[in-house]
Amino acid sequence: xxxxxxxxxxxxFPKHAALGCLxxxxxxxxxxxxxxFNALEPVISAEIMKLHYTKHHATYVNNLNITEDKMADALxxxxxxxxxxxxxxxxxxxxxxxxxxxxxxxxxxxGGGEPTGDLMTAIRDxxxxxxxxxxELSATTIAIQGSGWGWLGFNPVxxxxxxxxxxxxxxxxxxxxxxxxxxxDVWEHAYYLQYKNxxxxxxxxxxxxxNWENVTERFAKARMEKLQ
Amino acid sequence: xxxxxxxxxxxxxFSVVSSGTSAPYHGIEKYAEEYPLPxxxxxxxxxxxxxxxxxxxxxxxxxxxxYTRNMNAALKEWKNDDTSDSLSRSSLxxxxxxxxxxxxxxxxxxxxxxxxxxxxxxxxGCLSGNQGNRxxxxxxxxxxNTVFGSFSxxxxxxxxxxxxxxxxxYVWLSRQSSxxxxxxxxxxxxxxxxxxxxxxxxxxxxxxxDVWEHAYYLKHQNxxAKHIGDxxxxxxxxxxxxxxxxxxxxxxxxxxxx
Numbered sequence: 001x002x003x004x005x006x007x008x009x010x011x012x013f014p015k016h017a018a019l020g021c022l023x024x025x026x027x028x029x030x031x032x033x034x035x036x037f038n039a040l041e042p043v044i045s046a047e048i049m050k051l052h053y054t055k056h057h058a059t060y061v062n063n064l065n066i067t068e069d070k071m072a073d074a075l076x077x078x079x080x081x082x083x084x085x086x087x088x089x090x091x092x093x094x095x096x097x098x099x100x101x102x103x104x105x106x107x108x109x110x111g112g113g114e115p116t117g118d119l120m121t122a123i124r125d126x127x128x129x130x131x132x133x134x135x136e137l138s139a140t141t142i143a144i145q146g147s148g149w150g151w152l153g154f155n156p157v158x159x160x161x162x163x164x165x166x167x168x169x170x171x172x173x174x175x176x177x178x179x180x181x182x183x184x185d186v187w188e189h190a191y192y193l194q195y196k197n198x199x200x201x202x203x204x205x206x207x208x209x210x211n212w213e214n215v216t217e218r219f220a221k222a223r224m225e226k227l228q
Numbered sequence: 229x230x231x232x233x234x235x236x237x238x239x240x241x242f243s244v245v246s247s248g249t250s251a252p253y254h255g256i257e258k259y260a261e262e263y264p265l266p267x268x269x270x271x272x273x274x275x276x277x278x279x280x281x282x283x284x285x286x287x288x289x290x291x292x293x294x295y296t297r298n299m300n301a302a303l304k305e306w307k308n309d310d311t312s313d314s315l316s317r318s319s320l321x322x323x324x325x326x327x328x329x330x331x332x333x334x335x336x337x338x339x340x341x342x343x344x345x346x347x348x349x350x351x352x353g354c355l356s357g358n359q360g361n362r363x364x365x366x367x368x369x370x371x372x373n374t375v376f377g378s379f380s381x382x383x384x385x386x387x388x389x390x391x392x393x394x395x396x397x398y399v400w401l402s403r404q405s406s407x408x409x410x411x412x413x414x415x416x417x418x419x420x421x422x423x424x425x426x427x428x429x430x431x432x433x434x435x436x437x438d439v440w441e442h443a444y445y446l447k448h449q450n451x452x453a454k455h456i457g458d459x460x461x462x463x464x465x466x467x468x469x470x471x472x473x474x475x476x477x478x479x480x481x482x483x484x485x486x
């Protein structure tokens with residue numbers, strides 16, 4: 001009786017992989033999408049949403065799990081070479097999972113318009129105006145060479161907002177220290193079937209589905225964590 | 229028909245044939261005031277059923293054309309800014325081989341757009357719809373066997389690199405720099421991110437696959453492996469040997485200049 005109870009407790013709280021893995025590690029899974037694939041039309045087509053979520057994001061999740069399993073083994077065996085050689089795959093797939101998880105929440109069928117309250121105040125303080133911020137994030141994102149993301153981030157050191165970009169699936173916080181608030185995916189898979197090579201049109205349209213409630217939540221949380 | 233008319237018809241046929249055999253990368257080794265979007269050696273549907281017409285069209289008239297425009301604009305700006313800078317009046321090849329000598333305010337724009345222009349010219353130049361040239365042949369095939377053990381070992385390695393490249397980029401088969409006027413330098417597989425090119429590392433590419441998503445997304449969406457299969461079916465080994473010979477001719481010229 002007691003043994004099975006302990007086992008149940010142990011499964012609910014898996015030990016860290018590095019500690020020898022007496023219990024199975026919880027696998028990463030695709031987060032739930034809070035809207036249908038066609039909900040963001042005409043800005044982002046249902047075809048793109050379905051592929052982006054069920055193929056691209058799912059692949060990052062699968063490959064992240066595979067990489068973490070290999071890493072757990074390598075750590076257990078003290079195989080430093082393998083641990084290090086797995087790091088690009090960890091960054092790529094882990095970053096891909098993190099980035100897309102944020103992205104789906106940054107968008108909403110009832111999105112668009114402009115933020116209000118503290119977030120709008122901060123945008124005005126740090127960029128001069130919402131228009132300036134929108135221009136800067138759009139231009140910077142459009143100009144990304146190859147695959148990457150444009151970001152509005154929060155700097156926990158000075159409390160300011162900042163626009164920046166990351167290449168490939170490099171995750172914002174580990175790469176720059178900025179807390180991600182709003183991301184725009186400009187990998188070609190995010191827009192190609194609908195916008196082809198005309199990335200500027202996609203970046204222009206996506207402002208119509210930005211979920212400012214979500215961005216505001218992230219901002220409030222980041223600010224509170226800074227104060228602590 | 230009047231003899232002069234016959235002569236004119238023959239002459240125009242000859243010019244069509246000779247312009248049809250001009251490779252897309254011809255001209256990158258010479259300075260020009262402005263560079264044109266290279267003509268494809270085939271029609272937009274010429275790579276069907278492997279690469280679809282819509283992809284070839286947008287890849288050429290959308291992406292490659294944008295690199296062409298942006299490159300020409302950046303080169304003009306650089307030349308106007310510093311009339312004494314001889315590198316700005318060099319060939320595209322020389323510019324790519326000396327990126328570190330471009331003034332920093334132009335360097336990224338030129339690295340990306342000269343790279344994009346040249347990389348796509350090489351990509352188009354290795355492919356054709358010509359079913360007759362599908363078997364690896366010539367010096368390149370022989371050297372592949374020497375370096376990689378067999379063609380299938382080479383193909384496996386090249387394919388694995390193409391499938392696993394993160395983000396946007398290319399996989400290349402290139403010759404290393406020539407150290408001798410007579411011996412062929414060894415072949416090597418490398419990868420590059422974005423519009424970087426092995427030309428900037430002093431290599432001489434003879435075969436390249438574009439694995440940016442725009443190269444295959446309309447037809448294959450996320451399934452890059454299928455694009456790689458399509459690409460293998462289109463590699464024109466005669467064109468690859470022609471490209472190899474084109475580099476060698478330039479090496480001979482360099483040795484003569486020395």
